[in-house]
Amino acid sequence: MWRAVKKYARLFREFIRTCIVEEMEYRAHFVSNVFMSMLLLALSVLTVQLYFYRAPSIGNWTFDQVMILLGVFQALQGCIDFYLQPNMNRLVQHIRKGTLDYILTKPVDSMFFCSFRHLVLWRLVDVAGGFALVGYGLWHGSIPVTVWQWFLFVLLFLTAVAILYALWMAMMMFSFWAVKVDNLSYLFQSLFETARVPMSVYRGIVLVVLMPMACLTTFPAAALVNKLHSQDVLIMLGLAVGMLVSARWLWNYALRHYTSASS
Amino acid sequence: MIDVKDLTKHYKVHVRESGLRAALKSLVNRKFRDVRAVDGISFQIAEGEMVGFLGPNGAGKTTTMKLLTGLLHPTSGELRVGGFVPFKQSNEFKRNISLVMGQKSQLIWDLPASETFEVHRAIYEIDDRSFKKQRDGLVELLQLQAVIDKPVRQLSLGERMKCELAASLLHQPKLVFLDEPTIGLDVHMQEAVRQFIQAYNQEFKATILLTSHYMTDVSALCERVMVINRGHLLYDGKISELISRFAPNKRLTLQFAPGSAEMQADDGPWSTWGDVRVVRVEGLVVELEVSREAMSDVVQRVLSQLPIQDFTVEDPSLEDVIGQAFNVETSKREDDFHFNGHGADDGDDW
Numbered sequence: 108m109w110r111a112v113k114k115y116a117r118l119f120r121e122f123i124r125t126c127i128v129e130e131m132e133y134r135a136h137f138v139s140n141v142f143m144s145m146l147l148l149a150l151s152v153l154t155v156q157l158y159f160y161r162a163p164s165i166g167n168w169t170f171d172q173v174m175i176l177l178g179v180f181q182a183l184q185g186c187i188d189f190y191l192q193p194n195m196n197r198l199v200q201h202i203r204k205g206t207l208d209y210i211l212t213k214p215v216d217s218m219f220f221c222s223f224r225h226l227v228l229w230r231l232v233d234v235a236g237g238f239a240l241v242g243y244g245l246w247h248g249s250i251p252v253t254v255w256q257w258f259l260f261v262l263l264f265l266t267a268v269a270i271l272y273a274l275w276m277a278m279m280m281f282s283f284w285a286v287k288v289d290n291l292s293y294l295f296q297s298l299f300e301t302a303r304v305p306m307s308v309y310r311g312i313v314l315v316v317l318m319p320m321a322c323l324t325t326f327p328a329a330a331l332v333n334k335l336h337s338q339d340v341l342i343m344l345g346l347a348v349g350m351l352v353s354a355r356w357l358w359n360y361a362l363r364h365y366t367s368a369s370s
Numbered sequence: 371m372i373d374v375k376d377l378t379k380h381y382k383v384h385v386r387e388s389g390l391r392a393a394l395k396s397l398v399n400r401k402f403r404d405v406r407a408v409d410g411i412s413f414q415i416a417e418g419e420m421v422g423f424l425g426p427n428g429a430g431k432t433t434t435m436k437l438l439t440g441l442l443h444p445t446s447g448e449l450r451v452g453g454f455v456p457f458k459q460s461n462e463f464k465r466n467i468s469l470v471m472g473q474k475s476q477l478i479w480d481l482p483a484s485e486t487f488e489v490h491r492a493i494y495e496i497d498d499r500s501f502k503k504q505r506d507g508l509v510e511l512l513q514l515q516a517v518i519d520k521p522v523r524q525l526s527l528g529e530r531m532k533c534e535l536a537a538s539l540l541h542q543p544k545l546v547f548l549d550e551p552t553i554g555l556d557v558h559m560q561e562a563v564r565q566f567i568q569a570y571n572q573e574f575k576a577t578i579l580l581t582s583h584y585m586t587d588v589s590a591l592c593e594r595v596m597v598i599n600r601g602h603l604l605y606d607g608k609i610s611e612l613i614s615r616f617a618p619n620k621r622l623t624l625q626f627a628p629g630s631a632e633m634q635a636d637d638g639p640w641s642t643w644g645d646v647r648v649v650r651v652e653g654l655v656v657e658l659e660v661s662r663e664a665m666s667d668v669v670q671r672v673l674s675q676l677p678i679q680d681f682t683v684e685d686p687s688l689e690d691v692i693g694q695a696f697n698v699e700t701s702k703r704e705d706d707f708h709f710n711g712h713g714a715d716d717g718d719d720w
Contacts, residue, residue, distance in 0.1 A: 114495060117492055117495075118493065121489055125485055206475070208474070212440070212467060212468070214493065
């Protein structure tokens with residue numbers, strides 16, 4: 108067990124190293140992208156500010172609380188762009204071109220390899236920006252946070268990352284059968300966009316549909332602003348475990364039915 | 371090393387006719403049919419052997435290769451490779467094999483090949499000493515000194531292929547699968563790659579399985595060949611025997627001296643010589659097919675009776691032999707022709 112952990116830690120370091128070397132090839136790309144994500148963050152803050160000119164709250168959340176939520180959203184978005192988006196699109200490529208064969212004949216867990224081989228490191232700037240926004244919200248609204256709340260926040264944030272991963276993975280696995288599913292990631296992206304606002308905004312059937320997405324941002328933020336119910340934590344944890352297990356199962360199932368592209 | 375018994379692999383492929391209407395129809399109502407890509411193949415391969423797979427496109431070569439590497443689950447049959455069941459995909463098994471596909475690259479495109487080597491070192495958990503030794507050995511053998519530190523995108527196809535080979539052999543696999551390793555390379559590079567494969571086989575006693583479109587690859591490297599067509603194993607044995615079995619005749623080409631009368635196919639003097647068949651007549655060049663036994667006799671007559679300027683005696687090319695073998699064998703097998711449609715499927719390689 109310990110050996111396996113060491114092996115995968117070493118492999119992960121190697122992936123990071125190659126990604127840094129690869130990134131060096133395109134420096135201008137790096138600078139323009141960081142600038143771009145800063146701009147987008149500022150824009151989303153502005154949108155919220157505009158809204159609050161006319162209303163005192165969104166779904167019972169004050170301006171500062173929404174800022175925290177937006178920060179969580181931004182950080183999660185950063186995680187998606189850091190490792191989900193780049194790897195999943197490549198998985199589709201691997202399947203279409205048959206280069207998945209190379210990965211499958213290597214003595215590594217293929218799901219691990221396909222999930223972490225490509226990392227877009229500068230996207231961690233978005234994650235940092237998101238957390239900075241959380242910090243700003245807490246400071247601006249002078250919201251007190253206990254150690255226990257911090258703990259819940261970290262726990263729920265990691266759970267959200269896990270759920271996102273499982274969801275995205277499950278979706279991309281359709282490409283084993285449908286082969287070309289690039290568009291699904293746009294669908295996923297627009298669904299995730301709905302998590303910009305607190306869950307309490309949504310009602311009825313819309314709530315049911317968007318519920319999984321909305322709780323990804325609402326619950327971690329709620330932990331900090333004291334709006335969290337204890338059952339929420341259980342829902343999140345249960346959801347994460349269940350979805351990770353199903354994603355793993357689906358991966359193995361897909362591999363058994365993999366037909367490989369012709370050469 | 372490899373033990374295969376009654377191996378079969380059936381695919382469901384989706385069929386549709388060409389045209390927009392058919393495309394729309396197939397969106398709603400997909401029709402599938404079974405393709406028996408591999409249909410009851412049995413063979414054994416010993417350690418250290420170099421075996422060539424031959425067969426036309428869509429014959430089942432690649433499918434067999436993918437079954438052996440564990441990429442595909444067999445529909446039925448027994449399959450053991452180095453004591454392992456490939457499709458269980460245990461890491462132990464994968465550490466002992468390597469797959470190289472001439473048409474697909476695994477090198478990191480924007481980086482020098484040496485970076486890919488590093489990734490492979492982590493994947494295969496190669497310790498520093500044996501990594502350095504093996505890498506230097508391969509670089510030497512393939513003469514990659516000037517190449518491994520250039521970004522892969524700047525390499526020629528041949529250089530890239532050599533790097534692919536080096537990257538896949540860093541962990542010293544006991545069993546190497548080469549799927550068309552020389553495709554697209556110029557003659558010089560093909561020869562270099564061939565020599566390397568030969569040297570690698572001798573130095574590391576590795577078992578090597580090879581498919582290729584270039585018959586020269588197979589005839590230069592492998593003593594043993596397997597001919598596969600439509601999922602059936604048609605021949606398994608020595609190349610030399612394959613030739614004498616399916617091509618008992620040699621080719622005799624005659625070049626007549628300028629000024630001599632043009633030859634006619636049926637009334638040439640050879641029509642009375644017995645075991646001789648005319649292949650083609652083109653102006654002053656005549657190609658004859660002569661059985662091996664009759665050859666020396668025929669050559670004597672040619673030299674004494676005909677005004678020739680030059681002549682050559684050749685074995686028919688392996689391509690011709692294989693082609694002939696297929697015609698012979700497939701016509702016998704017409705009854706269990708499994709592609710339910712028409713033969714259009716020969717175009718895609720499984």
